[in-house]
Amino acid sequence: MNVKADIPSLITEIDYGTPASKAERMVTLTVDGRSVTVPEGTSIMRASMEAGIEIPKLCATDMLESFGSCRICLVEIDGRAGTPASCTTPVGEGMVVRTQSERLDAIRKGVMELYVSDHPQGWNEQRGTGASEFDRMVKMVGLTENRYGTEGRNHVMAEAGEGMAPGNGSLTIDYMVRDESNPYFTYDPSQCIVCSRCVRACEEVQGTFALTIQGRGFESRMVASMNEAFLESECVSCGACVQACPTDALREKSILEKGMPERSVVTTCAYCGVGCNFKAEVKGDEVVRMLPYKAGKANHGHSCVKGRFAYGYANHKDRILKPMLREKITDPWREVTWEEALTHAANEFRRIQYQYGRGAIGGITSSRCTDEETYLVQKLVRQGFGNNNVDTCARVCHSPTGYGLNTTLGTSAGTQDFDSVEAADVILVIGANPTDAHPVFASRMKKRLREGAKLIVIDPRRIELVKSPHVEAAYHLPIRPGTNVAILTGLGHVIATEKLYNEDYIRAHCDWDAFQDWLEFVSDPRYSPAEIAQICGIEAEDIRQAARLYATGGNGAIYYGLGVTEHSQGSTAVMALANLAMATGNLGRKGVGVNPLRGQNNVQGSCDMGSFPHEFPGYRHVAIDAVRQIYEDAWGVKLDNEPGLRINNMLDAAIDGSFKGIYIQGEDILQSDPDTKHVAAGLAQMECVVVQDLFLNETARYAHVFLPGSTFLEKDGTFINAERRINMVRKVIEPKAGYADWEATQALARALGLDWNYTHPSQIMDEIAATTPTFAGVSFELLERVGSVQWPCNEKAPLGTPIMHVDGIVRGKGNFVRTEYVATDEKVGPRFPLLLTTGRILSQYNVGAQTRRTDNNVWHAEDRLEIHPHDAEERGIRDGDWVRLSSRSGETTLRAQVTDRVAPGVVYTTFHHPDTQANVVTTDSSDWATNCPEYKVTAVQVSPSNGPSDWQHDYAEMSRMTRRIKGHLEAAE
């Protein structure tokens, strides 16, 4: 393991100074008499560290390419003149290196003395945290004096006397005021040593290029953008610069306020589907910093503003920490014991089943909870409720992915690991906005694009990837919302008619008859570029060029998001993508594949864990007798062989009066599901709604029982990310409400009379492994040992499967499917002439329940409606005006943002804020195969407005009424 413990339980990952070399040839050298063998191209600094000898350094760190500016890491090499920098000098066979000598000592001290002479108040007093790398290096080189004094131009003597923090002192000629504009970190230029680590981290790791060194010589200093405050600059607050800074010039405010952490626990982020590993660093029982874990295989030590900084919601005052009950939803909540809440819920569920039938209740699993928790909820429904009425929020996002990829390739998940993008030559991004929704993966994608990979973006909106510093799409096809299947089939047409397909691959791995059928289908002139260009509102030539590039540009990798799935033809579009990959042979190796970018941390896991009404864990249909037998044996009950109700069926049944009770774990269906009014009407008809969540979410307004949830910091378990990676979630602090979510579900099951006795989530995983072939080899013991694995993980692949379909397509023969384009029912007309599409923004996450309760609001305090200047002018709308957004379903108001990011005829908004309620506007159309709602296309009209609609006022009032808790003062907001 790349880990050593400084203080027991505070994990410090070794910094090797320069990145690992990927060369295969090995070189052996001697460092201070120790022999060490490393790959060719490794720096002396890294080789030395691998031999256990640390060379002092300031400008080097192993997340960044070597730079050679600090002149601290000098060494002596036999037979070479001078003292070369060990970070920029590669190893050579038989080289003899000395890292210590009187000469080196003197040089290093001399250089270090110059650094401290330009550092606030000199060398012998602790600055900032007193625990920076700079402070450590001062000690390491053994500096004992500063002959240059502390009168230098950069010394900031405390104006108000001793004891004042650096950066708050008197003005000297080069003094720059401390920048506190970012809510999470501070920049104190007086402590900057101009090592450029922050600038390089922003460029190499994050790919934003927001920082630079201003000026030259003694005046040079790091600045953001054009010497702007961080908050106003191009900075996206990923924090890579803070992590890279060797002094306290850039430092987390939480560390400066609360002090250095005492212990840390490696865990997995609970935001998006990238699944970054973090060290949660704790002081006392409070998390003071989230530091990305370099050994994390999804993120390799990088993170975004959400994962690194937006964890404050865990301590937010809105969190509910006691179970609550009420008879009617108009009553105020009453705090009760866990026992009373659970007994009440269990009795109600049993009463309802007795009164209305076994199928009158159901459960919803959460894509934010762990695999183990999700597994327990579906088990509770199937074993305890005796029906299959279980569904999950993946219904509203990636259910078409499961269906589409299963039908064509035979697996319900992405084909690659994230590392695969390093080998991609052509990247096709459709219906995804990685820089906002999957930022850490976007950084890796951008890195590959800077190395020369070509990019095709298919998206109605000009997303950041289309053009941002050092990244530019070769082709951007700004299609009309709702025409994905047309454009993808059109690309297939070009590949088919120009014979750009890979016949060898198809003959070897695909069903030839199905291919012939597909070939005939896509070759039809109605899918020619000229026709498709008409449908999609783009240029025919761009379609041809993009298809040629994808088919012939080398390794072609497809990445897609909810812009593909959340359509009436979502499943068809997924199959169209698989068709393209199969036809061009872009499957089964590094750099290719079809990859869904999963929205939530565990949406893959919740699907894998049998959260659908027709499937057991591992995507096995409930009607298959042999599969049912496995669970009947394990659980000791007879299981229903009929699929249960989907979310929207449950709500329909509720309105009809045949569905009366629901257990919802960690999902806010009222806010995240389409047609809000329909969801509200369904919930209102139920007699027992049990909501388990961190906060009184929107759905909880219709709840009778509230069970307080636990954050990812408060439990053990696993999340599965978009690359099928099973990542460990480890308990960092004790559950604030007493129970982790899996314990609460178990307690509910026991109240219902089930004999569940899990004492740790590892036992739940053992049960999953014992009953699910794709998870057969998974155990907490294995995960502890190897960090993480990608399913399938079984006898054939004991350490998991980074890339699928390597030895042939899992299904046996790849199945080409005809993908007939059928225009959505959502058509523009005189009343609703614009198309609304929805998306996300970097700083907020999903319905915003977590991020809205953090300082991330400084970047996105409200949802805005993006509208093209042409459409805005026609309606007399100026930037920032309140506008009314109406559709056939309903209307809401929000403020406009006039921008040419969207094409004329298209408007766009996010759905992070409940008072906007974009889903009041979205309709109930859904994917034909999976019922995944069509969030991405709604015909709308936009008109000037004076402010929030009546509906929004009523809603705000109702929100307040239904959130009262007996004995609590009402919150001021």
Next chain:
Amino acid sequence: MALQPASTEIATRTASIIQQMQGLEGPLLPILHGVQEEFGYVPKEALPVIADALNLSRAEVHGVVSFYHDFRKNPAGRHVLKLCQAESCQSMGSDEVADKLKKLLGIDFHETTHDGSVTLEPVYCLGLCACSPAALLDGEPIGRLDDVKIGEIVREVRT
């Protein structure tokens, strides 16, 4: 003194300079020179336009502009006098030349006279070491500076 152009005008004029030079290999520096030639300085408002056109960040362009002292942040005087202060010229008395010129013009290095007639700048080697002490007036080299030539320079810039 001429009024500084409005930011939309700066953007338009910058865009046309970019258009002429975008095809060059490493177009940033030629563009910046072009901008300075056009406006007499490199207006801050021009930088985002350049960044966008070259697909760079604002930070990168600012980093480059601020690195080179030759790129001005503000308009210079009608004349620009650069006095060499490098080793050879120093040994031939460039310090005294500088003192005299500062006195005669009433300004220090990096300053412009109140009437906007001349800006005085130090420069570190013009490659005219054989003719030290040397200067550059509006791009024209002047060697072997003495009191006569100093007088001529002052007359030239004051008219």
